[in-house]
Amino acid sequence: MLALVSPALLVILALIVLPVGWLAWQSIYHDGFTLENYRRVFTEDIYWRSFALTFEISLAVTVIALLLGYPVAYLANSVPKGWSILILSLVVLPFWTSVLVRAYAWLALLQRTGVINQFLRYLDVISEPLALVHNTLGTVVATVHILLPFMVLPLYATMQKIPGDLMQAGASLGASPSLTFFRVFLPLSLPGVLAGCTMVFVLCLGFYITPELLGGGRTVMVSMLVSRNVELYNQFGAASAVAVVLLASVLVIFFIVSRFISLDRVLGQK
Amino acid sequence: MMRVSSARIALCVISALVLVYLILPVLIIAPISFSSARFLTFPPPSLSLRWYQSYFSNPAWMQATRVTLTVAFLTVVIATPCGVAAAYAISQSKLRIMRIIHMALLLPLVVPIIITAIGIFFVYARVGLVATMPGLVLANVMLGLPYVVISVLAGLQSFDAAQEMVARSLGMNRLRSFFAVTLPQIKSSVVAGGIFAFISAMDETIVALFISGGQYQPLTKRMFTALRDEIDPTIAAISTLMTAASFMLVLLASARQRRNS
Numbered sequence: 001m002l003a004l005v006s007p008a009l010l011v012i013l014a015l016i017v018l019p020v021g022w023l024a025w026q027s028i029y030h031d032g033f034t035l036e037n038y039r040r041v042f043t044e045d046i047y048w049r050s051f052a053l054t055f056e057i058s059l060a061v062t063v064i065a066l067l068l069g070y071p072v073a074y075l076a077n078s079v080p081k082g083w084s085i086l087i088l089s090l091v092v093l094p095f096w097t098s099v100l101v102r103a104y105a106w107l108a109l110l111q112r113t114g115v116i117n118q119f120l121r122y123l124d125v126i127s128e129p130l131a132l133v134h135n136t137l138g139t140v141v142a143t144v145h146i147l148l149p150f151m152v153l154p155l156y157a158t159m160q161k162i163p164g165d166l167m168q169a170g171a172s173l174g175a176s177p178s179l180t181f182f183r184v185f186l187p188l189s190l191p192g193v194l195a196g197c198t199m200v201f202v203l204c205l206g207f208y209i210t211p212e213l214l215g216g217g218r219t220v221m222v223s224m225l226v227s228r229n230v231e232l233y234n235q236f237g238a239a240s241a242v243a244v245v246l247l248a249s250v251l252v253i254f255f256i257v258s259r260f261i262s263l264d265r266v267l268g269q270k
Numbered sequence: 271m272m273r274v275s276s277a278r279i280a281l282c283v284i285s286a287l288v289l290v291y292l293i294l295p296v297l298i299i300a301p302i303s304f305s306s307a308r309f310l311t312f313p314p315p316s317l318s319l320r321w322y323q324s325y326f327s328n329p330a331w332m333q334a335t336r337v338t339l340t341v342a343f344l345t346v347v348i349a350t351p352c353g354v355a356a357a358y359a360i361s362q363s364k365l366r367i368m369r370i371i372h373m374a375l376l377l378p379l380v381v382p383i384i385i386t387a388i389g390i391f392f393v394y395a396r397v398g399l400v401a402t403m404p405g406l407v408l409a410n411v412m413l414g415l416p417y418v419v420i421s422v423l424a425g426l427q428s429f430d431a432a433q434e435m436v437a438r439s440l441g442m443n444r445l446r447s448f449f450a451v452t453l454p455q456i457k458s459s460v461v462a463g464g465i466f467a468f469i470s471a472m473d474e475t476i477v478a479l480f481i482s483g484g485q486y487q488p489l490t491k492r493m494f495t496a497l498r499d500e501i502d503p504t505i506a507a508i509s510t511l512m513t514a515a516s517f518m519l520v521l522l523a524s525a526r527q528r529r530n531s
Contacts, residue, residue, distance in 0.1 A: 004359035005371050007352040008415055015412040016377050019389025026392065068288045075285040090289050094296050096520045098473040100493050101509040105295035107501055108302055115298065148292060177277065206382025208476050213497055223384040230388055230480070243385045250382060267379060 027240035037241035054222040058204035061143050065151040065200050073155035095149045103213045106142040134216025142210045151196040158192025195266045198257045303506035321507040338488040342471040345410040350464040353418025361426040383476045391480040401483035409477050414467030425459025458526040465523040
């Protein structure tokens, strides 16, 4: 049996375990052991601001995705089967479009001469084009778009397991629909909320393509910091230290979440 | 009769708006790709196939397309048997270590892709695999493996392992009984896993940005570079073709999976 897993395991060991180990090593060793790279990551302003910005954007994206995703999952859960299949298909449809294609689409929609600006000018709502892209706004709009399915699917999966009898029991005891929702349904759907939020937050922390293409160079997220240190400045030690801190953040989040819900629930949706 | 409350109407309206937000960007690409305008104008002034022509007549785009298709094909050919073997072993073996191995095989989904990308870049730089075809294929095999493993494990879960025992008790060896009894029954999830690995290899961008170069650059890397510089409608044409291709593959994969369950 071990012989059967060995080809796959070998590929994983050689191409993800070894490289990540290499990064960790490189971040502390350069002609002798040094913590200089970590000192820079934790004290220098650029690094600090980039980490803060990344966490802020990830938090904003997670909250927006939850606010947008919850109603959709709720509706899909409360309509007849045919409709819920239709809703879920529409949710996963963009999932299967390349992230690059969607970045292009958002550029086409949001740029100064883009579809939305042209439409608003045609309606005479605005006289000058709005700056919708090449800033944090564009990054958030496109990132939410990419991560929303990761929120809706675990929410829907959890909601489906909530027995309908409980709502009826609440109603029969005289509770209003909103009261049964807030006292019965919402608490029972919290594991799905946690699973969805974890996935969206963690994926957002490592996002690269979208902020690079839609952020206009000003929204420097951690992943861009890593790539710039490698590509522009040849600062391999610094890039490795940033990568290690990012990976550690992701693992800590997964570890904390795993105390509350099974990780299969979080990863199973991907 | 169910009374339609105002809360319900609000729910439907909000959900509809969210769905439009999800779908609109996917749909907007096709009309742009058929536009005759050099710069983005919407609606397009007139229809034309010039961007498709500019794609198909450009040797650089064609070379990148060949690289992408070759990499995706080789990825499937290598990742599928490795993934099937691993999933089979994980489902059959009671060894403790299998749980750890199972988790290890899902690592590509957990580690942020930018970290994987520079890690591979550093390792490849040492062994001379940067800007080579084998390097590109190997990286995509690693990234595609989890999809095969997850899909095949799901297939094996609904398969009754006793059937294989019967075959073996009748004198078949393990290998023959696997190919004669087990594989035909999990075929759909194997194919689905392979298709997902194909799509993942076709779409992979970030690792390719770091480790590919010269003549071995996939489509996504060239698209990324082009998008950073200017918005050329040729990319809309390529995007439309890519989207159509992956939708067709997904439909195929889900049809197979449904037949399986």
